[in-house]
Amino acid sequence: MKAILLISRRQSYFFSRAISVFVRSLYRVLALLLCVGLTACMVGPDYQRPTVDVQQEWVSFADKASDIPLSNWWQQFADARLNALLQTGRDNNQSMQMAALRIAQAQAQLGISSAAQLPIVQLSFGLTYTKPDLISQLQGKTNGSTAQQLSLQTSWEPDLWGAVRRGVQSDEASWVSTVAAYQAAMVALEANIATLYFNIRTLEVRLQVANDNLVQQEENQRIANARFRAGASSEQDVRQAQVLYEQTRSNIPALRAALWQSRHALSVLLGKTPDYYQKNYSAQVPMPTVPSTMPTHIPRDLLQRRPDVLQAEYAAIAQSSRIGQAKAALFPSFSLGGNFGYQSSNSGQNNLDSLFQWSNSMTSLTAGLLFPIFNHGLLVR
Numbered sequence: 001m002k003a004i005l006l007i008s009r010r011q012s013y014f015f016s017r018a019i020s021v022f023v024r025s026l027y028r029v030l031a032l033l034l035c036v037g038l039t040a041c042m043v044g045p046d047y048q049r050p051t052v053d054v055q056q057e058w059v060s061f062a063d064k065a066s067d068i069p070l071s072n073w074w075q076q077f078a079d080a081r082l083n084a085l086l087q088t089g090r091d092n093n094q095s096m097q098m099a100a101l102r103i104a105q106a107q108a109q110l111g112i113s114s115a116a117q118l119p120i121v122q123l124s125f126g127l128t129y130t131k132p133d134l135i136s137q138l139q140g141k142t143n144g145s146t147a148q149q150l151s152l153q154t155s156w157e158p159d160l161w162g163a164v165r166r167g168v169q170s171d172e173a174s175w176v177s178t179v180a181a182y183q184a185a186m187v188a189l190e191a192n193i194a195t196l197y198f199n200i201r202t203l204e205v206r207l208q209v210a211n212d213n214l215v216q217q218e219e220n221q222r223i224a225n226a227r228f229r230a231g232a233s234s235e236q237d238v239r240q241a242q243v244l245y246e247q248t249r250s251n252i253p254a255l256r257a258a259l260w261q262s263r264h265a266l267s268v269l270l271g272k273t274p275d276y277y278q279k280n281y282s283a284q285v286p287m288p289t290v291p292s293t294m295p296t297h298i299p300r301d302l303l304q305r306r307p308d309v310l311q312a313e314y315a316a317i318a319q320s321s322r323i324g325q326a327k328a329a330l331f332p333s334f335s336l337g338g339n340f341g342y343q344s345s346n347s348g349q350n351n352l353d354s355l356f357q358w359s360n361s362m363t364s365l366t367a368g369l370l371f372p373i374f375n376h377g378l379l380v381r
Contacts, residue, residue, distance in 0.1 A: 042162025044324020
């Protein structure tokens with residue numbers, strides 16, 4: 001510290017200029033290494049989509065293709081109740097909410113991986129107070145010492161072998177895979193809601209028909225008994241009418257149980273209490289109309305639209321990029337770092353107000369090389 005204070009103003013000027021030129025040169029070197037790191041080679045295989053032999057057209061139904069879009073297929077039934085149930089399921093289903101959170105998690109992980117490609121710069125400030133020791137207190141020195149430090153720190157590991165970029169590729173593919181998984185879950189949810197809804201409507205009709213038939217068969221049974229007592233028919237007609245009546249009556253409890261089970265299952269699937277459907281959709285409405293034509297496309301188009309196929313493909317892409325990330329660990333890695341700041345204290349002849357004086361500056365540069373030599377086969381297993 002004393003040697004620095006003895007430097008003349010002229011020497012101090014040229015010294016500061018030299019440091020300034022050195023820092024600018026260092027920034028140029030870092031920028032050059034950054035460009036080299038971003039354009040360096042990437043080890044590991046690049047994903048190649050496998051060749052799949054897919055039929056180009058239907059064997060006997062190619063002439064029945066229509067232009068009705070496959071998206072929003074439920075609107076073809078023109079059923080407002082079905083549309084409302086599907087919307088409720090999308091908004092409240094717990095599995096869909098978990099799938100959406102997984103998308104957010106994968107997107108955040110992608111952001112973390114992308115940030116690793118650039119240098120890290122941190123600004124830190126520290127203030128330390130040191131209480132005087134017992135001897136100093138006995139000597140009457142009750143004032144402690146205070147030190148403060150302000151520094152700008154940077155560190156960077158050039159991505160020479162593409163480990164970071166492979167990680168970004170993998171996380172990006174994983175993110176797309178989670179989006180496809182969400183879409184696959186949405187397709188399954190919509191299909192299950194529609195299936196349960198049509199089962200409920202069918203069971204309601206079947207139960208109504210069974211009750212109407214039971215009333216009619218009870219009347220037939222009364223007529224058969226009257227004809228038998230009048231001698232106009234045999235006892236066999238009475239027994240047949242009675243058997244038919246009892247069969248119909250025995251089917252009604254099973255239909256009613258299946259109806260309530262489907263209602264409860266649909267309510268739970270919507271993220272509601274089991275009595276939700278009965279409370280909100282108990283009113284009788286006409287059956288939905290069946291569209292005269294259904295959308296059909298060639299198998300190749302249908303295969304490309306399946307979200308589970310996209311999910312599997314991008315999961316394979318993510319794992320392929322992991323191979324390159326693992327191979328990059330076999331090569332040497334470089335790291336660069338630097339620190340520039342000021343520090344001062346009130347101990348001795350020093351003053352806290354002189355923090356930003358050049359004599360209180362501190363500069364450090366670091367460079368590291370890591371080369372794997374022996375690790376018990378950890379990197380190749």
